[in-house]
Amino acid sequence: MARPEVTYESVERGVQKVIRTYDDGRVVTKFRIKYADARGKVQFKTVDSHRVKDARDALIEAKASVMKGQHVSPRDASARFIDVAREWLEVKQPDLKPRTYESYEWTVDKKLVPLHDVRMKNLDYRAVSTFRANLSKPKVNGDRPAPSSVKRTMLVPHGICEHARKRKLILENPCADLDKVKARKPQKKMPSTEQVEALISRLSLPTPPRQDSWGRMLKERPADRRWALLVETAAYTGLRAGELAGLQARDIRGDQLSVVRTVIDLPGKYEAGGGLRLDTPKSEASARTIKIHDQILERRLRKHCANLKPRDFVFGDHDDEGKPRPLNHGNFYKRVIKPAADELHIEMTFHGLRHHCASFLIDLGMSPVDVAAYLGHESAAFTLRTYAHLFKEASRDYSKEFSKRRAAARGEEVSDNVVQLRRSGKRKPF
Numbered sequence: 001m002a003r004p005e006v007t008y009e010s011v012e013r014g015v016q017k018v019i020r021t022y023d024d025g026r027v028v029t030k031f032r033i034k035y036a037d038a039r040g041k042v043q044f045k046t047v048d049s050h051r052v053k054d055a056r057d058a059l060i061e062a063k064a065s066v067m068k069g070q071h072v073s074p075r076d077a078s079a080r081f082i083d084v085a086r087e088w089l090e091v092k093q094p095d096l097k098p099r100t101y102e103s104y105e106w107t108v109d110k111k112l113v114p115l116h117d118v119r120m121k122n123l124d125y126r127a128v129s130t131f132r133a134n135l136s137k138p139k140v141n142g143d144r145p146a147p148s149s150v151k152r153t154m155l156v157p158h159g160i161c162e163h164a165r166k167r168k169l170i171l172e173n174p175c176a177d178l179d180k181v182k183a184r185k186p187q188k189k190m191p192s193t194e195q196v197e198a199l200i201s202r203l204s205l206p207t208p209p210r211q212d213s214w215g216r217m218l219k220e221r222p223a224d225r226r227w228a229l230l231v232e233t234a235a236y237t238g239l240r241a242g243e244l245a246g247l248q249a250r251d252i253r254g255d256q257l258s259v260v261r262t263v264i265d266l267p268g269k270y271e272a273g274g275g276l277r278l279d280t281p282k283s284e285a286s287a288r289t290i291k292i293h294d295q296i297l298e299r300r301l302r303k304h305c306a307n308l309k310p311r312d313f314v315f316g317d318h319d320d321e322g323k324p325r326p327l328n329h330g331n332f333y334k335r336v337i338k339p340a341a342d343e344l345h346i347e348m349t350f351h352g353l354r355h356h357c358a359s360f361l362i363d364l365g366m367s368p369v370d371v372a373a374y375l376g377h378e379s380a381a382f383t384l385r386t387y388a389h390l391f392k393e394a395s396r397d398y399s400k401e402f403s404k405r406r407a408a409a410r411g412e413e414v415s416d417n418v419v420q421l422r423r424s425g426k427r428k429p430f
Helices: 052-067 081-095 098-111 125-135 147-166 193-203 225-237 241-245 295-305 329-343 351-363 368-375 380-394 399-409
Strands: 005-012 015-021 027-036 042-047 256-259 262-266 275-279 288-291
Touching: 005 052, 015 052, 027 052, 042 052, 081 098, 081 147, 098 147, 098 262, 125 147, 193 225, 193 329, 193 351, 225 241, 225 295, 225 329, 225 351, 241 262, 241 329, 262 329, 288 368, 351 368, 351 380, 368 380
Parallel strands: none
Antiparallel strands: 005 015, 015 027, 027 042, 256 288, 262 275
């Protein structure tokens, strides 16, 4: 079908009549308004009506939205979601750590595919709520995604839509009206102190011959003194895996241990050749100096670092050129920790050692503020949310303490079991 012949007639300032004449003789009349946006750029908008009054009302509404700062350009509103997502990633990249950026980009490329071709003007509450509902549906194998996974995924479209709102591509963020995903945090699983000590003792011994997952027999491997010391340091200082891998000999001074760097493992897409890379700690609070309270651990670390240069990694080694090389935590966990834990029938992750340290400190009576500072948490509120059950278990019965202190203030004799009251010679009348 051939294009119609289009003619424009000026009706009044800012209002035009659009006349389309088709080959079959049909004539369709509509109106178009003309106005300037906040940047002074001329905008045209077709009004789906044949009445001049509707065009006038649309022009007044458009000018009012420009004055209120709520105007959305029709051309900008037609931008695709994926294009806005790419722009958001580019803007956010300088503020994000490489691994966080990698996670966001993966979410955009893999999980937000249904939204890629949606125009921003069509991205409303119904669209994002439908997308989130599909995220929560069971997978092919019947497993339902964890609420925490859905919650993490929805953080990305929320950030993209907020960026679009600030860019005046949409008026409101449709993700802001979604109900929060209720994700219950499971109680932290952590090894007991007895299990930790058993694991340390096991890593101090040679590894016996064993069969790998391919059915091959592996030879006996002599004990490496680094591994038992690493587990001991993790369990009684609470350092994260990356912080332990980035620990250098110069970071340990007496009973003071400084966390100033971490090690991350990046794929080749973000780092030439991929592999391990030194980075700053996870957050500002994670960069910290803590005291090694365990004197046995302090002596072992001091003895281990005595033969290291200041920039040598405490639990690392050296490459072929003699340069210090940090520990590859993934290989270490898979080849050392996991087999030893399975042999002792201990169900744990390496991060469970950090939880063990937290429980140990809480059981000693350390306050949430001190525990947060020791572990490098962002705030004591996070510590309380994560380990609230441990603080409840460690709480004491304050009834006797109340009675003792009041009795002491009155000058009465205080006993562990009984408070001796003073008796007067005569009984005072009421």
